[in-house]
Amino acid sequence: MRSDTYYLSDLFIQGIVVFGITPSARLRPSPYYEATVAEGVTAFTTYNHMLMPTSFGDPEGEYWRLMNGVSQWDVAVERQVELRGPDAGRLAQILTARDLSRCVPGQGKYVPLCNHDGVLINDPILLKLADDHYWLSIADSNIWFWAQAIAAERRLQVTVAEPDVSPLAVQGPKAEAVVAALCGDWVRDLKYFWFKETTLDGIPVVVARSGWSKQGGFELYLRDGSQGTRLWNLVKEAGKPWDIGPGNPNFCERVETGLLSYGGDTDDQTNPYEVRLGKYIDLHVADDVVGIGALRRIHAEGAKRHQLGVILDGDSPTQLGFLWHEIRVAERKVGSMTNCVWSWRLNKNIGFALIDTACQPGDRVTVIKSGQALSGTLTTLPFLG
Numbered sequence: 239m240r241s242d243t244y245y246l247s248d249l250f251i252q253g254i255v256v257f258g259i260t261p262s263a264r265l266r267p268s269p270y271y272e273a274t275v276a277e278g279v280t281a282f283t284t285y286n287h288m289l290m291p292t293s294f295g296d297p298e299g300e301y302w303r304l305m306n307g308v309s310q311w312d313v314a315v316e317r318q319v320e321l322r323g324p325d326a327g328r329l330a331q332i333l334t335a336r337d338l339s340r341c342v343p344g345q346g347k348y349v350p351l352c353n354h355d356g357v358l359i360n361d362p363i364l365l366k367l368a369d370d371h372y373w374l375s376i377a378d379s380n381i382w383f384w385a386q387a388i389a390a391e392r393r394l395q396v397t398v399a400e401p402d403v404s405p406l407a408v409q410g411p412k413a414e415a416v417v418a419a420l421c422g423d424w425v426r427d428l429k430y431f432w433f434k435e436t437t438l439d440g441i442p443v444v445v446a447r448s449g450w451s452k453q454g455g456f457e458l459y460l461r462d463g464s465q466g467t468r469l470w471n472l473v474k475e476a477g478k479p480w481d482i483g484p485g486n487p488n489f490c491e492r493v494e495t496g497l498l499s500y501g502g503d504t505d506d507q508t509n510p511y512e513v514r515l516g517k518y519i520d521l522h523v524a525d526d527v528v529g530i531g532a533l534r535r536i537h538a539e540g541a542k543r544h545q546l547g548v549i550l551d552g553d554s555p556t557q558l559g560f561l562w563h564e565i566r567v568a569e570r571k572v573g574s575m576t577n578c579v580w581s582w583r584l585n586k587n588i589g590f591a592l593i594d595t596a597c598q599p600g601d602r603v604t605v606i607k608s609g610q611a612l613s614g615t616l617t618t619l620p621f622l623g
């Protein structure tokens with residue numbers, strides 16, 4: 239018999255609503271909620287105490303729209319933690335072991351955050367708005383608490399707050415044409431993760447070249463939550479000539495292209511070296527950076543696990559959900575398969591393995607799913623671009 243957990247994840251993958259959600263002040267609404275309901279959203283996940291759309295009922299169509307066209311996503315769950323004041327830059331650098339000394343206003347950077355043991359606790363995009371003003375555009379964990387605590391302990395002159403800012407992503411090969419039609423041709427010159435502040439029909443936004451896909455695109459950081467429906471509809475209208483439609487961070491595309499999901503593919507022991515983020519750690523940063531001592535030690539000793547791809551045998555979809563399925567070699571547990579999805583480009587079930595560094599690409603492994611043993615082969619990430 240299948241477990242309830244497996245049953246729910248199976249339905250989630252198919253984009254079917256399985257239960258209602260009781261409103262509460264703890265579950266904060268997205269400014270785009272009404273707009274996505276009007277678009278026919280069929281499933282949500284929780285993230286940063288909010289709901290994020292995960293399906294509009296046609297997973298394969300939504301995938302190919304992202305690959306070949308353009309889609310617009312409610313990613314308001316990517317909350318901003320604002321650092322403001324004379325020590326904002328110092329706090330930003332204390333929070334991440336990525337060297338920020340050459341980061342200038344208007345520039346963004348992908349910045350792993352670690353605790354004192356070098357364990358990854360979030361992987362935000364940092365936006366430097368001014369020398370005394372930063373946003374951390376966070377993944378799913380409470381960095382607002384963390385940044386406040388570190389600021390107080392280090393006696394820094396900085397306020398840590400959550401501003402009224404809600405990103406809307408426009409992703410896919412035709413995203414640039416849509417955002418240029420909306421904002422002007424200057425957006426074509428934006429470099430990856432760089433941004434500019436502007437207004438769209440009077441609505442204040444920050445326009446950045448970024449987004450959680452490898453198909454290209456932009457994010458519009460809405461700075462007035464009362465204007466969510468208007469901004470959604472402006473994008474929808476501007477995108478009509480390119481056949482824009484609703485979408486969301488795409489599970490298949492992100493697994494194919496190797497994008498990490500903090501909390502999905504990481505556990506409470508995961509360090510950046512285990513999950514391919516070592517290139518964003520600068521070991522020469524100052525000794526007051528949280529976790530730098532541990533990161534230097536881990537780097538010197540070598541990580542014990544690494545992240546590889548798994549391609550399961552067979553060519554029909556099997557849905558494993560996000561359940562950290564045990565991976566075995568010769569009857570011994572060597573790691574976990576942290577996600578699994580049907581790849582519409584490879585026509586295989588693929589996913590990530592967080593696994594003993596003794597296991598290498600090409601090795602054959604067994605994945606245990608609800609007591610059933612599936613065979614697969616390890617490979618390097620990403621699977622595809």
Ligand code: THG
Binds near residue numbers: 361450
């Ligand atoms: N947009 C915004 N905020 C976010 C996300 C986002 N916050 C949470 C989450 N996503 C942060 N995680 C990532 C992970 C990867 C990337 C972006 C955000 C990413 N990585 C590229 C890569 O891995 O190839 C490039 C990184 C680089 O080379 O610097 O884009 O999506 N607003």
